[in-house]
Amino acid sequence: MTFNTLNYSKMYNRRIAMRKGIGDAFYSLFLLSVLVGIIGLITLLVQVLTEGIPWLSWRFITSFPSRHPQEAGIFSALMGTIWLMGLTAVFTVPIGVGAAIYLEEYAPKNWLTRLIELNIANLASVPSIIYGLLGLTIFVGWMALGRSILAGALTLSLLVMPIVILASREAIKALPLTYREAAYALGATRWQVTKSVVVPAALPGILTGVILAMSRAIGEAAPVIAISALVYLTFIPTSPLDRFTVMPIQIFNWISRPQNEFRGLAAAGIIVLLIILLSMNALAIFLRNRYQVRTEV
């Protein structure tokens, strides 16, 4: 009897030790996964910085592309990117926010609303190159806009529209119902409530979504290649119907060349692109923080 109890307690202790051991082993594996992700990110950034910094200069930013790596710069691509982003925002913001307002404030619960919602979720995960083919057929071809900034901007607007819609809906959904009820109690119509209460209060959240959408658009190369093809530009676009190139395409162009010097230029271009992206994200975080403080008060 005593012997048995002793035996059981020994088995029990051994089993506990084993379970704890397995737990610890897996804990180290999970920790390792986090480290792999972080080390991957750091390696990538270090690689870009060490290769790119020697090539980075004011001359690099203000020069046109060239066959001679020493003289080449990213100016036309930078200007193309600014043009493209500006126009994309003009199309995306009113339509994306409008769709979000409709779905949150107006839409009845019926099959059409469900179809629109399902459809937006699907559009969010259509590969970006497919949008490029859409733009190539409809904007470049049928609407005869040519391989222009306008065609590129319309294409990118469609690509990032789901991001703006989803983010704006979240921002609008987060507003307390009391805001709207107070306005209705004052006798406002639905549109007055939307225009004077809902949109201003949800604006910081909407802006955050717009910035995130733009930072997605700024790094997109594939759909823009389908629209603009690969062009060698030594002028700055002056109208929306001009041909253009953007930073990711210029970087891609430099990566594809065999000479090592162009790899360095590509890294320098990547640094400029990442700095722009980082500033946009910092702005989004700043807006989000301000917004959170305001609702808590």
Added chain:
Amino acid sequence: MEQDLTKSKSKIIWLGDRAKSTWGKRQNIEGRAAQIFLLICALLSIATTVGIVVSLVSQSVGFFKEVSIWEFLTGTRWTPILIPRSYGVLPLVVGTLLVTIISVIVAVPIGMGIAIFLSTYAPEQLRRIIKPVLEILAGIPTVVYGYFAITLVSPMLQKVFTNMLIFNALSAGLVMGLMIIPMVSSLSEDAMMAVPQSLKEGAFALGATRFEVALKVTIPSALSGIITSIILALSRAIGETMIVTIAAGATPKMTFNPIDSIQTMTAFIVQLSLGETPHGSLEYNTIFAVGLLLFLMTLIMNLLSQWVVSRWHRRY
């Protein structure tokens, strides 16, 4: 109820003085116009889908008049711009699958490990730092990953596989895996965090270790979210374009050997877009036929993920 308020409001104004009544009418007209504008904005998303289908189908029709669908889907040689021409899409599909499988083998275990670490082990402050840092990975433009693959990952792998070309499926797949880690980890972690604390505490009270709670309570309860995150990551990997264009090569090949140079469907579309192929030619139409197949593949994945959510999702 909101509609009633609007109606009674205009009635009150109508009973009041005339000046106010025109004001009320103007408000109604403005509201009406706004509502129609907002509806059009929402319908534009449906127009986008229709636009995608119409543009892909209308341009592929020309292609499928000359090449039968059967030949396209089952042919094993893809040489649309070289003579003798051959339009079997399978090498591109195999190339796409090869890179996708490599990236998923990287991203799923690591992403799941991160999700379990963050949801079960990490203290709140650490979670708040690690999560946004890892999400930076998802925000980096894909050309940057392509650059990373051919300037660092490929040369390093060449030291192991000495006969490997600089352009190969393995380095493209590994780097793509790094890119989609946050997709798997973020969505899975959200699902794991949504599992009620009481379920986990119940298991702890029975003497389970943290790992046993994660394995036997958290993961089964969050399974629909985890599966959705994996399907979405797969769909993202299939459609990813710049990494494979830069790093995987441009030689369509029926091979599952990861150190071979291959070509994916997306990389083929970019390769042909770079040249100024004349509109309406058979070469030009091939990119739409390949695009249509790619769209259908990702559409199936997306519908599958939505079905998983609607069928298996548990609310607590």
